[in-house]
Amino acid sequence: MRAVLGSGHLEVNSRSGDGIDTCQVDAEADGGGAKVTIVDTGRIGANGWLSVPLAGGSTGDTLPVPVGRGWSGLLAADSDDGRATTTLTLRCAKGSRPGPAGKPVEGLTVTVETDLGGTLDDPANRPAHLRIATGTAKKAADAYGCVTRPGRTPLRTVGLPVSQEEFEPLSTATGTCAGIPRAAGVTTARETARAGAPWESCILGDDGLGHHRYSLQAYFGPYAQRLKAGYAEEHYTSDPTPADAPKGRLRQDGSYWGSAPCPADGAERAVFVVRRDGSGDETRVPEAERAYARKALRAFAAHSARGRGCGAPVTP
Incomplete structure (x- = not known):
C-alpha cells in the first residue's frame, strides 16, 4: 500500500471485531486513499450478519471484471473519477490455524475500496488498484493463518468494467x-x-x-x-x-x-x-x-x- 500511496504521511484508522477487520488509509499529500475490509467467511449469515462488502453482486450501471491470473476476484467501478472496488476471495486449506471463533478459518474475503485519482479508462492506472488488493490479501492470509494459494503477481493489466453501452x-x-x-x-x-x-x-x-x-x-x-x-x-x-x-x-x-x-x-x-x-x-x-x-x-x-x-x- 505504501508503494502506491507514496512515502508521505499516511493517516490510518482501523477497527476489528466479530470476524471483520477494517482499515482506512489516507495519504495527506495527494488525497489518495484506500479502505480495506477483511471478512472471515465463516461469519457470513451468523446471527443475521449480512453486511459483507463485496465488489459486484448486483447489476449496477457497469459489470465488474475478473481479476484473473489465478485470483478469484473482481474489479468494479461505476465512475471515471479514479475510484474502484476490488474483492478477492481466499479459500483456506486444512492446516489453517484457529481464528477468533476458535476454529480454523475456512475462507477470507478481502475488499479494497481505492481512490487513487486518474481515470480507469487509462489502462496504465488500473494495476495500482490491484496492487493494493493483492498485497493486502497476502498479508491477510498470513495474519489469519489461512493456508491458501494466492494468484500470480504482479498484475500488469486488467479489463475495464463493462458499461451499459457495450452490448x-x-x-x-x-x-x-x-x-x-x-x-x-x-x-x-x-x-x-x-x-x-x-x-x-x-x-x-x-x-x-x-x-x-x-x-x-x-x-x-x-x-x-x-x-x-x-x-x-x-x-x-x-x-x-x-x-x-x-x-x-x-x-x-x-x-x-x-x-x-x-x-x-x-x-x-x-x-x-x-x-x-x-x-x-x-x-x-x-x-x-x-x-x-x-x-x-x-x-x-x-x-x-x-x-x-x-x-x-x-x-x-
Missing part, C-alpha cells in the same frame, strides 16, 4: 453469455470474461439499444453464502428459496434458480439465477417467456459451472 450480438458471445440461445426479442448480450471470478453476470437484451430483457448471475463461495443468508433472513413464506432448495422458482418476482456442487468452494453450492427484467405481474407472463428463461438458465449454469470446476448443475 454485442448474442450469437458472438464468448464470455459469461456464451452458449445461451437466441429467442424472439433476445438478440444482444452484455458480458465479461469468466477467468475464475466469484460472481458472474450476463445481461440479455433486444435489438436496437440493447434494452434489458433477462439477467443471469452466478454466485460462488462467499457470494453464494451472502445470497443464501439474505434469503434465509428476509424470506417470510414457506415457499422454497436458494437458502433451502437446490432449484426452484421465486413466486414474488418469477425468477428461477439452480445450483451446483463446487469442490473449490468447499461445501458451498454455487447458485445460478435468471431474472426477467421489468417483469411486472408474473401471472401474465407468457409461458413461452418463462420457458426461455429456464432454457437460458440451463445453458448459463452449465457453462459457468464448467468454467469454475463445479459439478453438473441442477435447474428447473
